Amino acid sequence: MEDEKIFKKYSYLFCLLFSVILFFFGQTSFSKSIKYPFSYIFNPIYLSATQAGHSVKSWAEALLDASSYIQEYNTMREEIVRLKIENSERLLDYEEYNSLKEHISNADKKGEYTEAKILHLTNQNEIILNRGADSGVKKGDAVVIGRVFVGLVIDVNPKTSLVRLPLHTSSSYEVVVIPSTVNLNEKLHLDSFVVSKGVVLGKGEEIKIENLGINSSVNSGDIVLLKDEKVEDILILGSLVGITSNPASTQKNGVVEPIFDYSNILTVFIKTK
Amino acid sequence: MKKVLLFTIGFLLLVFFESFLLHVFSFSLFIILVLSSWKKIEDLPFYLFITLFSIVFDTVLHTSLGLHMIVIALVLLVTHLLWYLIPRDGVFGFIPVFLSVFLYYILSYLLISLLQDRVLIPFTWDFVLNTFIKSLLSIPVYLGIQRGISFFRKDDTGGKIKLK
Numbered sequence: 001m002e003d004e005k006i007f008k009k010y011s012y013l014f015c016l017l018f019s020v021i022l023f024f025f026g027q028t029s030f031s032k033s034i035k036y037p038f039s040y041i042f043n044p045i046y047l048s049a050t051q052a053g054h055s056v057k058s059w060a061e062a063l064l065d066a067s068s069y070i071q072e073y074n075t076m077r078e079e080i081v082r083l084k085i086e087n088s089e090r091l092l093d094y095e096e097y098n099s100l101k102e103h104i105s106n107a108d109k110k111g112e113y114t115e116a117k118i119l120h121l122t123n124q125n126e127i128i129l130n131r132g133a134d135s136g137v138k139k140g141d142a143v144v145i146g147r148v149f150v151g152l153v154i155d156v157n158p159k160t161s162l163v164r165l166p167l168h169t170s171s172s173y174e175v176v177v178i179p180s181t182v183n184l185n186e187k188l189h190l191d192s193f194v195v196s197k198g199v200v201l202g203k204g205e206e207i208k209i210e211n212l213g214i215n216s217s218v219n220s221g222d223i224v225l226l227k228d229e230k231v232e233d234i235l236i237l238g239s240l241v242g243i244t245s246n247p248a249s250t251q252k253n254g255v256v257e258p259i260f261d262y263s264n265i266l267t268v269f270i271k272t273k
Numbered sequence: 274m275k276k277v278l279l280f281t282i283g284f285l286l287l288v289f290f291e292s293f294l295l296h297v298f299s300f301s302l303f304i305i306l307v308l309s310s311w312k313k314i315e316d317l318p319f320y321l322f323i324t325l326f327s328i329v330f331d332t333v334l335h336t337s338l339g340l341h342m343i344v345i346a347l348v349l350l351v352t353h354l355l356w357y358l359i360p361r362d363g364v365f366g367f368i369p370v371f372l373s374v375f376l377y378y379i380l381s382y383l384l385i386s387l388l389q390d391r392v393l394i395p396f397t398w399d400f401v402l403n404t405f406i407k408s409l410l411s412i413p414v415y416l417g418i419q420r421g422i423s424f425f426r427k428d429d430t431g432g433k434i435k436l437k
Contacts, residue, residue, distance in 0.1 A: 012317050012349040015323075019342035022324075023388070026338025038332040042288055046333040049289045053296030060297075120296055124386050124394060128335065155335040155420070162335035169392040206393055 018068075036158070043159040047130060050119045111233075113269040116143075119160065119247035121263055125204065126166040127151065129268065132159045136272045142231045143268050148259045149226050150268050161270075165262050166237060171202035173228040175209065177240060180221045190234065195222065200237065200256055207238065212252040218243060224256045233271075277404055280318070299403070301328075304377045305411050307345060308352060308370055309418040337389045344380045348373050367412045374415075375408040 007014060025031060062069060064110055114136060116129040132135050133156045143150040143163050151171075155162040178193040196216035201208045212218055222240040236259060242252040285302065289368035294300045295331060357371035382404075386394045 007346045008316060012353050015320060016350060017347035019339055019346040022342050023337065023339030034328065034338060035332045038329055042333055045285060046292045049292035050296045053293045057297050114364050123382055169394055262278045263275040
């Protein structure tokens with residue numbers, strides 16, 4: 001009876017103690033055995049709630065941005081009229097053919113890809129995808145769009161997976177810088193174009209690049225390619241901007257501007273092989 | 274049996290709404306429910322509820338097991354101290370709730386990156402402002418739930434919810 005009273009009085013302290021024990025248990029490999037059954041039951045609920053949330057969010061954004069949509073609609077109507085006058089149908093077909101051709105040529109033909117939708121972008125610069133171990137996704141798989149690097153899979157559930165973006169503060173990769181004039185679609189020996197090697201570090205808001213050779217001829221706009229053992233291929237990370245060099249230092253630093261805004265991506269490809 | 278069924282259905286619905294609100298507004302209904310029901314329902318179902326819910330969200334959000342539970346436990350500890358200073362049922366009873374919800378969002382942001390990735394993510398003003406607004410919005414939701422709880426309250430149970 002006395003014990004029960006003590007428990008009632010200090011229940012929040014017992015709760016804290018239990019949570020710490022649970023956390024340490026979570027650091028062991030046994031945590032998977034707890035997470036897996038929960039994942040099978042609750043991931044479908046999470047997926048459907050997120051999808052419902054996504055459609056509500058899209059509608060809300062569309063309603064809030066209605067004036068610009070009307071403006072865009074009117075512009076498009078004018079554009080359609082113009083295109084019709086110019087007999088644009090054939091031109092559109094041709095452009096579509098060209099963009100598809102370009103996409104196919106950009107993707108690495110050796111790999112096997114799984115298409116995935118982004119469910120959630122976290123505050124910590126991680127994304128949750130709607131594909132998991134059931135689709136053959138493994139920890140360490142690279143996530144790409146064409147030849148552009150999006151992130152690495154760091155955790156896998158049966159139905160979902162977690163991807164760490166290069167912006168994440170724990171992300172660091174070895175990279176090489178090549179001039180922006182190099183055409184990556186041509187089959188070239190890239191090593192001969194490398195102007196400097198470096199290391200990129202995620203800083204939350206931006207991606208820093210460090211350890212660029214002080215005598216290297218890197219310029220703003222140069223292409224930063226990922227060449228790291230964690231990622232098997234050579235993938236594009238972004239372009240170099242804001243290069244700074246301190247005369248007292250033996251290296252140059254800068255910032256990598258990603259090819260696209262990660263918050264705007266909807267679909268990605270996981271390289272599963 | 275009835276209680277178990279009610280708990281299960283309620284739990285599944287809450288997981289759905291929590292995931293939905295988290296995706297749309299990054300808003301948490303769970304923390305408001307925890308603060309509303311703490312010391313108003315029996316300890317066993319209360320702690321069972323927060324443990325299960327924390328494990329579910331550690332699973333679906335791919336965070337380390339126990340992280341959400343640590344956040345909740347710390348918030349409960351602080352709330353307990355705040356309720357000593359400002360009585361829960363007093364005129365200013367909403368202030369500890371506001372501070373606790375604010376702390377929950379801050380700790381979720383900080384501890385998940387600190388304990389899981391061993392990095393400390395700096396705050397941005399946008400984040401602080403968003404958290405402030407979400408914590409303010411939590412107060413009417415909390416008061417609404419309090420009203421609901423008092424509706425179900427039995428006179429002779431001294432503040433415990435009736436679950437028949």
